[in-house]
Amino acid sequence: MEFQPLKPQLPHIPDDLTIGQFVFDHAHAVRPKEKPGTPWLIEDATGRSIGKEELRERTSCLAKALRYKYNVGEDDVVLLFSRNHIDYPVAIWAVHQLGAIISGANPDYAENELLYQLQATKATILIAHPDVLSVAEAASRQYGLSPERLLIFNTSTSKNQTKITSIEDVIQLGRTHALSTFQERKLKPGEGKTKLAFLSFSSGTTGRPKAVAIPHYSPIANVIQIVVHNRVHEEYCAFEDRRYRPGDVALAVLPFYHIYGLVINLHCLLFSGMSLVVVPKFNFVQMLESIVRYKISHLLIVPPMVVLLCKHPAVKNYDIRKSVRMIMSGAAPLSHELNQQLFHMLPDAHIGQAYGMTETCTASTMWSLDRKRGVSGGSGTLLPGTIARIIKPDGTLAGYDEPGELWIFSPSNALGYLNNEEATRETFVDGWVRTGDEAKIRPDGEEIMKVKGFQVAPAELEGCILEHKDVDSTCVVGVPDEYSGEVPMAFVALRVDAAKRIEGDPREADGIKASIMKHVAENKVAYKHLAGGVEFVDVVPVSPSGKLLRRVLRERARAMKQREIKAKL
The missing domain is CATH 3.30.300.30 (ANL, C-terminal domain)
Known part of the structure; x- marks a missing residue:
């Protein structure tokens, strides 16, 4: 049988917007009203706050300079080899204004891994974090990228001591030159479903890492699915009990190059009117300090972080109960023991799990709004607009409580793998994504499944x-x-x-x-x-x-x- 959510139908999903246009300006019916004065991004190390209009200006200036100094244009690929940074989303949205494509790479990659991604995407610009500049330089030399096309993000803790051009300098170039002929790329009706926004890497179910071709429509669809699922735009209960509220503060420690951090932690929460405290690199004790300092209410994390929350001795030194009111864990399943420890630690918080993958452009399931606590071992219910099949080993459709391979049909599904027809045929079948993950679905619609986080081929x-x-x-x-x-x-x-x-x-x-x-x-x-x-x-x-x-x-x-x-x- 096919499993569908008992949810209202999805509202209209715009198919003529880039993800940046959607986040900055689209007055969608499910978008909550923004709380005045709410910063969009907060730099963890310094406390610097950046609002919507400053981000808009930085994005526009960067786009102009990338066009006229570096000739970035239609379908060029800009590779971001960086830890989380307040200008990471600025780079994303600026590149999209040019009709170009973003590919995010893990900043912990070795030289050969970065070289592989540069070659696979045919990137024309590489933007790196200063912490990983030596690897970026070595890989770009092997790739044959001219030195002037390697740029770096600025950091608050050190000045740029290299000859590499900084993103701040590029933004300033766009700011000081009128460049009046620049026009942001506009999409035609329906073009958002095919116009590539991201080449995000995944191991899929077999073989070497592959570039997943994600159009603008996919993350926009997933944001709307999550917002509708969680009724972010509705006053469905007392304000203090709502799961997501404009003005709440979330921790952005999940890497933006990873689909979970990119779509849910970054774009979905900004669309929902929340502030993000941007953390470049995970350090558990520093994370506890940040929760207290910024009164962080929402933690989007992964199981190893949950283990530390439950078992690290430093936790007793920080009263996180005062602010934390929602924890979502994804990328791998939580044990029953860890769930119970979290519930005991934060008895009033919403706590649950979600499931998704790069090929489905993030979440396919999330724990229900009907329950404050997700089911141990479960990854929640299907998001609105998502259909699931469980295929048994003999190829037949499973029923409730029967295990098999999970297939997902969703408006957020990616298009396939770049330049890999064989792998695309294996995973993307008539609009469905074969996840390669084992799952079963209970009669109440709660999914139970085995999943992996960072996929290893x-x-x-x-x-x-x-x-x-x-x-x-x-x-x-x-x-x-x-x-x-x-x-x-x-x-x-x-x-x-x-x-x-x-x-x-x-x-x-x-x-x-x-x-x-x-x-x-x-x-x-x-x-x-x-x-x-x-x-x-x-x-x-x-x-x-x-x-x-x-x-x-x-x-x-x-x-x-x-x-x-x-x-x-």
Whole structure:
């Protein structure tokens, strides 16, 4: 059967606006009235507040200068290699004014990972955070990007000591030159459904990371879905009990390059009339200090942050109950234990989970407004306009409480993968997105599912591991982890000479495992490290056609973890 939300129909979704035009100026019927004097962004380190009109001016000036100094135009790609920054959204909206496209990259990427994204997107401008400038310079040199097309964001803690042009200087250029002939890109009716806004990277369900082609219509649709689901625009109860209210203050620690931070934390909350405290890099104790300093009411976080909230000894030194009134966790499931601890810690707060992915342009489900507390193990109910299928292994449609692969149909779904027809055909089927995640839906509509946060493509890690001199073949699988939801584990078959070394001295085994893990750590971002460990096997199992039998090793890994748990009891 197909599952649909018991919700009102979605209102009109504009298909002729860029995401910036939608956030700045669109008086949509579901947009709440903004509280006068509410800043849009607050810089965490300094307390500097920036309002709507200042952001509008900075966006316009940056767009003008990017057009006339750097010739950024239609469908050019600007890659943002940066931590969260108050000018990060300014760069997004300015690039969109030019008809160009944004691609956000993880600032913790190694040089080869950034180079891969530059090549895949054919980026013409790279904007980096000063903290990661050395990696940006090295990757851009390999890519062949001219030095003047590498720009950096300014930081409040240090002056620009390099010859690299800062975004502040570019904005000032746009401010001092009239550039009267500049005209912002306007979309024709219906063009928002095909005009690309973002190339956001995802591992999908197989293969190396792929650029997900996201048109302007998709994030706009998802913002409206979330607003309607949460009745942000309605006075449905007493003001103090409403989940989202204009003038509330949210923490923006989720990275803006990631779809969760980009669409929900940034664009949806700004549309909802809230202020965002922009945090460049997560530090738990500093986060507690920020909650108290700025009276933060809304935390949009991920399970590792929830673990710290529940278990870190520093929490007792900060009275976060005074301000925190909503916590949403996404990207991986929370255990029942963690949910209960959160409920006990913040008994009056709205607390729940959501589910989404880059390919669905963020949220597909969210915990219901009918309940203050989400169901443990559940990711909420379907958002308005979203339809779900659960496909059983035999290809038939599942019913309630039957597990299978989750398929999503939503107005927010992306268009496909850039320049990858095969992967697009596998994941995007007649308007549906095959998520690759296992799920089941209860009769009350609450979804229960297994999900991952930052997606790790096994094939990408396997390619890296095969570069190691002692490895003959390998297979990477995900194993459960309380802190991260799921972490990579590698099964490795060794080359003959390495196996003989271990036969001669069994202590060699630990050294080779450590060497393999170090090789991955030196070449991949932290969440791709082999936190699940390395296990040696005589032979990596493959099918007659040569396909890795990942399921066999995944079951073996789970059995190993179960034995470890029993041994500790």
